[in-house]
Every structure is written in structure tokens, then in C-alpha cells.
Amino acid sequence: MDAERRTEHDDKGRWIDPAGGISGGEFAWSQGPPAAEAAIRVENLTAAYGDNVILRDVSFEVTRGEVVVIAGGSGCGKSTLLKHMIGLHPLAGGRVEINGVDIAAAGDRELSLTRQGFGVLFQSGALFGSLTLLENITLPLNDFTSLSPRAANLVARAKLAMVGLAGYENHLPSELSGGMQKRAGLARAMALDPAILFFDEPSAGLDPITAAELDRLIIRINQAMGTTMVIVTHELASIYNIAHRVVMLDKSVLGIIAQGPPKELRDTSSDPRVADFFHRRPSQKQA
Amino acid sequence: MAITGSSKFKMESSPGQSPEELVLSVSGRLDRDGLEPALAQMRQAFGQSKPRKLVIELGHLESLDSAGALALTLMQQEAQALGASTELINLASSAADLKSLLDPAELAKEPLIPEARKQGFVSEVGRAFLDMMGDFKQMIAFLGDFFLASVRAARTPRLVRWKDVALYMERVGVDGLPIVGLISFLLGLIIAFMSSLQLASFGANIFVASLVAVAMVRELGPIMTAVLIAGRSGSSFAAEIGTMKVNEEVDALVVMGYDPAAFLALPKVLASLIVIPLLTLYADLLAIVGGLLVGVLGLDLTVYAYVQQTAKSLSVFDVTSGLVKSLCFAAIIAGVGCQRGFTVRGGAQAVGAATTSAVVTAMFFIIVTDSIFAIVLHYMDW
Numbered sequence: 001m002d003a004e005r006r007t008e009h010d011d012k013g014r015w016i017d018p019a020g021g022i023s024g025g026e027f028a029w030s031q032g033p034p035a036a037e038a039a040i041r042v043e044n045l046t047a048a049y050g051d052n053v054i055l056r057d058v059s060f061e062v063t064r065g066e067v068v069v070i071a072g073g074s075g076c077g078k079s080t081l082l083k084h085m086i087g088l089h090p091l092a093g094g095r096v097e098i099n100g101v102d103i104a105a106a107g108d109r110e111l112s113l114t115r116q117g118f119g120v121l122f123q124s125g126a127l128f129g130s131l132t133l134l135e136n137i138t139l140p141l142n143d144f145t146s147l148s149p150r151a152a153n154l155v156a157r158a159k160l161a162m163v164g165l166a167g168y169e170n171h172l173p174s175e176l177s178g179g180m181q182k183r184a185g186l187a188r189a190m191a192l193d194p195a196i197l198f199f200d201e202p203s204a205g206l207d208p209i210t211a212a213e214l215d216r217l218i219i220r221i222n223q224a225m226g227t228t229m230v231i232v233t234h235e236l237a238s239i240y241n242i243a244h245r246v247v248m249l250d251k252s253v254l255g256i257i258a259q260g261p262p263k264e265l266r267d268t269s270s271d272p273r274v275a276d277f278f279h280r281r282p283s284q285k286q287a
Numbered sequence: 288m289a290i291t292g293s294s295k296f297k298m299e300s301s302p303g304q305s306p307e308e309l310v311l312s313v314s315g316r317l318d319r320d321g322l323e324p325a326l327a328q329m330r331q332a333f334g335q336s337k338p339r340k341l342v343i344e345l346g347h348l349e350s351l352d353s354a355g356a357l358a359l360t361l362m363q364q365e366a367q368a369l370g371a372s373t374e375l376i377n378l379a380s381s382a383a384d385l386k387s388l389l390d391p392a393e394l395a396k397e398p399l400i401p402e403a404r405k406q407g408f409v410s411e412v413g414r415a416f417l418d419m420m421g422d423f424k425q426m427i428a429f430l431g432d433f434f435l436a437s438v439r440a441a442r443t444p445r446l447v448r449w450k451d452v453a454l455y456m457e458r459v460g461v462d463g464l465p466i467v468g469l470i471s472f473l474l475g476l477i478i479a480f481m482s483s484l485q486l487a488s489f490g491a492n493i494f495v496a497s498l499v500a501v502a503m504v505r506e507l508g509p510i511m512t513a514v515l516i517a518g519r520s521g522s523s524f525a526a527e528i529g530t531m532k533v534n535e536e537v538d539a540l541v542v543m544g545y546d547p548a549a550f551l552a553l554p555k556v557l558a559s560l561i562v563i564p565l566l567t568l569y570a571d572l573l574a575i576v577g578g579l580l581v582g583v584l585g586l587d588l589t590v591y592a593y594v595q596q597t598a599k600s601l602s603v604f605d606v607t608s609g610l611v612k613s614l615c616f617a618a619i620i621a622g623v624g625c626q627r628g629f630t631v632r633g634g635a636q637a638v639g640a641a642t643t644s645a646v647v648t649a650m651f652f653i654i655v656t657d658s659i660f661a662i663v664l665h666y667m668d669w
Contacts, residue, residue, distance in 0.1 A: 129633060129634030129635055129636050129637075130634075130635075130636040145319060146320065147319060147320075147322070147323075148323060150323075151319075151322050151323050151354075154322065154357065154361070155319065155322070155353075155354050155357060157394065158353065158354075158357045158360075158389055158394060159353070161389060161390060161393035161394050161396070162353070162388050162389065164393070166393040166394065166396040167396040167397065167398055167399045168398075168399060169398045170398045170399075170400045170401065170402050171399070171400065172633075173634070174632075174633040174634055190353070193319070193352050193353055193354070220384075220388060221388070223384055224381070224384040224385040224387065224388050225353070225385055225388075226381075
């Protein structure tokens, strides 16, 4: 994709696609069999903060429409991996390709367009506190699409309705519970109908019922829209509910120790670290 | 009848099996860009035939995104509102899944709180007055808490977090040395230079030293130092405590049995009370050095004569009154900074507002206090 050639600035200095689309495509139902190509390709990713190497030579792929959970114990580098995948932190080595774009090598505008092609639900929701929920969602719609303000409002209200927050348009994030903030964060992440959604600990801090509702919402969105999803979590119940595949990290190797469908890993893995994780057993060292 | 939609989708209307039925055949890609055109075309076709039943035929639909699904749902809702029944036919099952994410009942919900509207002048004034009163109440409550914390600390000094006091002395004092020094030096230089332009014509160059010394030591030294520290440290106190409020760290202190005023505010205020007078003396000195530079290099004064004149112009009372002022300013800067931090509710925006308010309020009180000092000293004939 030659984004350099097919993009230009808008009047506010943002990178826009003259064709009106979002780089990397947006999610939608369309006729024909689903594509099996990789939406995300991580090759030999090394992540470090200064001299402290967190992950070394991590490689895996996520195919279109797949729900991949990045799991592992605390401190194994799950969130670090996610933040490096979405280009928030520079890579110490390797490459990450999202929708065919190498995010480390991409220029500013190509990176900006690529980022418009995916959405991220941060751990705390990361809603803008000074804006209402509706304004949080219409922000990218007004800035990155050609929708009229009225149509942007309609779409934003629909997104809120999708996550069960119809009626909360004019609330400020501080007026909502943690679970509602996460759902609103998901509505904002979906504002541009991205083909890929990243989630950082979506169920953290939620009660089991709210967590189960969020899991169900994630499954419905994936099934209805074919959205590719990468989810960082260590909640076992969520993993069994939503994951097509689990990529399991461990800090002892600074990388992946196993990957596969969750139930298969639980039942067949001979690696004690994997078995301990899936059976909620204290590790041998701690025991 | 064919109605050409946007370049991506096409909508054709035709009569249905009965005369009261309208069939809209949608083909192509119905997406975000087609949302408004699709609704407009549906309204146009509906207005022409006024059917009792709307059938939307989707057999030739190639793709549908969430906005396209929203268009279909809104078309159904509008038709139903006009008294017509609706039916979607030949919608692929996966597209139906996408459309099922939009529950018409949810979409029809009204906002629980109305959109904020601009209030009238009287309401705005009333609200501003109430805010001011609330602010005043919080300030008094903080002063009470702080007073009690100070009494407890005076009785039992080991309760004071002296390590924190040292840390804030470094942050407010040592880290503030470069900027306070530079500004004061330049201020002394400017006063000397500007006054020399006038005094030179009377052959009174030597009084440049007096002017710089008296102006800086009695007035400008304390006030400039206070303004700089309010901007540097008062704002940082507000931001620090405000962020701790947002992160529930202050609540954690309370439930652990600590007094937040003693734990967070007292070390900051004590550190400020110690270092701001010292910074003021340092500022006075640097300003005199700035004036000296102009006197020696530009006015042919000797270093000895300049220093002699400076010493002659100043009394112990001048220095003491400047230091007393700076003590008051220190209490204002640190107290206001901490108090504003404790008022933070909400998120990042509230922290920003508290920070701004800490600086503005501190400066206001500094000027008011300085005016009071000026009047009192005048009437006491000092």
C-alpha cells in the first residue's frame, strides 16, 4: 500500500485518506469467504526499557477475524507487548506489521492512517474526562471521516447503544462506574469501525457479571463484524469465553512458552508453567 | 423507479405485491458515507407513495458496516413511525448478525440527562457566587485542619515527616536557585540601568546603588521571589496532591489513619517557610550584584563606593521587613497550593484547573498581603 502517495493533509493538519476510507480497511460484513491472511504479524520483537529487556524475539501472527489472547503471569510483559504492537513504545528489535504496514518503519502519516485502522481499549477506559461520552465518540468521527455532525451523532449514539449505554450520551466519564467506563471506551475504540481491536485487561477490576457481559459483547462484535482482536488478560474465565487462541508469555524465557486454543493448552500442555496457569496452581517455586 | 445513491450503493424503489406496499432494493456497499443519503432516499420514496408496508430487499447488498446497519434500522424506525410495517428480505445471516447489534429499543432511548445548555446571566452570577462561597468554606476547613496538624506537630515534632521537609527544601529552594538568581540579577541590572538614565543628568550616579538596594530588599526581592516560586512550586504542590486525590492515594492515607494535612501539606509548608526567605536574601544579593555591574561598568563607580552606598542605604529593618514578608508569602504559596490540590474531584482536567487556580490565587493573596504591609509600614512611619 502506498500511503505516502494516496494521503494528504486536511485543514487541521491531520493525515486523511482522500478516498474517505481508513488505512487498512474498516470492519464490515461483506460477501465472499473471509480472508485468511495475517492482520498482524509480529516478528522477533524485542522490547526493553533502557537496559532492562522485557521480551526477546517474540514472533506470532494474528489472522483476520481471529481473537487472540495474550496471557501469562504478572510481570511477564503482556501489556508491554501490546504497547509495542500498537506503536506506543519504540521496538528494541524485530518488526510489527499491522494491515501490511511495518509500524516501526512507517512515516508519521502512514502510522497515523494505520492507527485509524485499529482501535484500542485501554485498561482504565482512557476516556477524555472533560468531554461527554457522545463527544468522546464523535471526536474521531468528526476529525477522520466525512460524516456531517448530525450523522456523526447518530453513529456515536448507535455505538453507545451497541455497548448498552444508550441514554448516557451527556454523562461525563467521572459520572460512570468502572464497567461503564470500559464499555464507553470500547464504543470509542469502535467509532471508526476498525478492522482490529486491541484490549488491555478488559475485565480487570470488574465484577463477574459485568466482566461476563463485556466478554459477551466482545464475542458478539467479533462474530457480527469479523473484527480481529488482540486481548491482554489473565482472567481465566474470560480466556475460555473469548479466545480462539492463546499466546502465553513467561518472564523466565522473556517470551512465548506456548500458544494454541485455551482448552487444548489446559488439557494437553506438558509445560508445568502452562498447566499451573490454567489450573490456577501456585508455581513449584512458590509452593 | 431507480434512485441513484452514493457511488457505493444504489437504491431502487418499486411497487410491491399489493398497491399499499413499497419495495426498496438496496445493492452495493452500504456504509458510513451512505447513512444520510440512504435515509434521504427512503424518505423521498416513502413521501411519493405513502405505503402501508415497506419491504427492504437486500439480496444484492455487497457489504454493510455498522453505519449501514444503522441506516437500515433507522429506515425501519422512520417507516414504523409513519404507520407502515417493515420487512427486510434476503439479508445475509452474517449481515443480520451485524444489524442485530443495534437494538431499536436502545436506539430510541432519550438521554438520561439533557444536553448542557447555557444558563442565563443571573443563574451564572448565582452559580459563580455559590462556587466562591464553597471555595471559601473549603479554604477555612483546610486552614482549620492545617492549624490542628501544626499544633500536634509542635507538641510532638517527631510526627513531622522531616525527610519530606528536606526533599521539598531541595525542590523549592535548591532547584529554584538558577531561575530566581537569573531573574533577580537581570532585575537589578534593569533597575540600575533605567534609573541611571535619569540620575546621571543630576550627577547623582551614586544613588543608583541606593535605589537598587532599597527597591529590591524592601519590595521587589520578596515579591519577585514569591511570584516565581508560586509558578514553580505552588503549582507543583497542587498538581501532586490533586493527582494523589484522583488516584485515591489521599483516601488511602485517611483509611490508614493518617491526617492528609499533616502528611502532605505540613512538610511542604515547613520547607517553604525555611527556604523562601533564604531565596529572597539570595535574590536581593544577586540584584545588588546586577546593579553593581551597571554602576561599575557604565557609571564609573568603584566597587567599594557602590557597596558602601548600598550598606548606607539599608537598615536592619529593611532586611527584616523583607524577610517577614517573604515568610508570609511562603505560607500563602504552599498553603494555597496544597489546599487547591485537596479540592480536586474528577480527573486530569480538575488537576489542571487546581494547578492554575493555585498560581492565580497565590498571586492574588501575595499582592493583597504586600499592599497591607505597605499601608501598615507607611502609617507606622517606617
